[in-house]
Amino acid sequence: MTRILVGALALTALAWTGAAEAKGCIKGAVVGGVAGHYAGHHGLLGAAAGCAVGRHRANKQARQDNEAAGQAQPAGR
Template sequence: MFEARIAMAAVLAACTLAASVPAQAKGCLKGAAVGGVGGHFAGHHAVAGAVVGCAVGHHLAAKKDREAAQAAAANQAPASAATGR
């Protein structure tokens, strides 16, 4: 019982610190929902699953944004190439 209280206090402290820092939550909500459900069914670890799911979802969203930016930069031709000179 004591370990559960310590773990809950650590999770609450981490959430408080994460909430006080401005951050983009792209992918976090969807990842947390999926991770929470997965964690619940994998031994009643819904909170841990939600935390990990949030991190993974945010990472995948950032990766997708980076790849989209690189693709947009590759498709954009320089101005001198467009005029044919």
């Protein structure tokens, strides 16, 4: 029962992400899935958590990139 619930949550998390956020989710899910598997056979739970962390990091990096690009442009243009 627990595996079904965790699997459903992981699929929901993956389906919830948009195409722009897929990069961080996929990388995080792979790392989290492997770590979860070796930490006690909780690969799906690790993948779902990794997806969330990966999305957060990708969004944070995108914000920083946008801020840096905004500062590089001269004022008044």
